[in-house]
Amino acid sequence: MTETAQQETVEEIDLTAANRVIDKYIDMHGSLMPVLQGIQEAYGYIPEETVHLTAERLNVYASQIYGVLTFYAQFHLQPRGKYIVRVCMGTACHVKGAGRIAETLKDRLGIEHAETTEDVKFTAEYVACIGACGMAPVIMVNDATYGSLTVQKMDDVIKKYQAMD
Numbered sequence: 141m142t143e144t145a146q147q148e149t150v151e152e153i154d155l156t157a158a159n160r161v162i163d164k165y166i167d168m169h170g171s172l173m174p175v176l177q178g179i180q181e182a183y184g185y186i187p188e189e190t191v192h193l194t195a196e197r198l199n200v201y202a203s204q205i206y207g208v209l210t211f212y213a214q215f216h217l218q219p220r221g222k223y224i225v226r227v228c229m230g231t232a233c234h235v236k237g238a239g240r241i242a243e244t245l246k247d248r249l250g251i252e253h254a255e256t257t258e259d260v261k262f263t264a265e266y267v268a269c270i271g272a273c274g275m276a277p278v279i280m281v282n283d284a285t286y287g288s289l290t291v292q293k294m295d296d297v298i299k300k301y302q303a304m305d
C-alpha cells in the first residue's frame with residue numbers, strides 16, 4: 141500500500157465509536173480485553189488506527205495490544221465479510237470433494253482462504269472438521285450449514301447470499 145493510500149484509509153475511519161468504547165472501560169481494571177472486544181463489535185474488526193488510539197488512551201504499548209490481538213483467534217485485523225463462508229477441509233469433506241467446493245467459491249467470488257471480496261460481503265475460511273461429516277462435503281455460511289454439496293448446490297448457495305443484502 142502506498143503512503144497516500146494508507147493515509148486515505150486512516151482518514152476514512154471514524155474514531156468516535158472507539159473513543160466511546162474506551163470511555164466506557166477506561167477506569168476499569170483489566171480494561172484492554174473489553175475495549176478490544178467492544179471495538180471489534182463496533183467496526184467488525186480492529187482497524188489499525190484504533191490500536192494506536194487504545195495504546196495512547198490506556199497507556200499501554202501498541203506492541204502489547206498486537207500481542208493480544210494475534211494470540212486470540214477471536215480478533216481480526218482486517219475487515220471481514222458480512223457472510224463468512226467456512227469451507228470444511230476435514231478428511232471426510234476432502235474425500236467427498238471439498239477441493240471442488242473451494243474451487244467453485246474461488247471461481248465465483250474470487251476469494252480463497254482468509255480473503256474477503258472487495259465489497260466486504262464475503263470472507264472465505266477453510267476450516268477443519270465442523271462435525272457434520274455425514275453430510276460431507278459441508279460449508280457453513282455464518283451459522284447456517286449446507287451439506288452434501290455439489291458444484292451446482294454450491295452455486296445456488298452463493299447466488300442466494302449474493303441476492304441478499
Ligand code: FES
Pocket residue numbers: 228229230231232233234268269270271272273274276277278
Ligand atoms: S470432515 Fe467436514 S464435517 Fe467433518
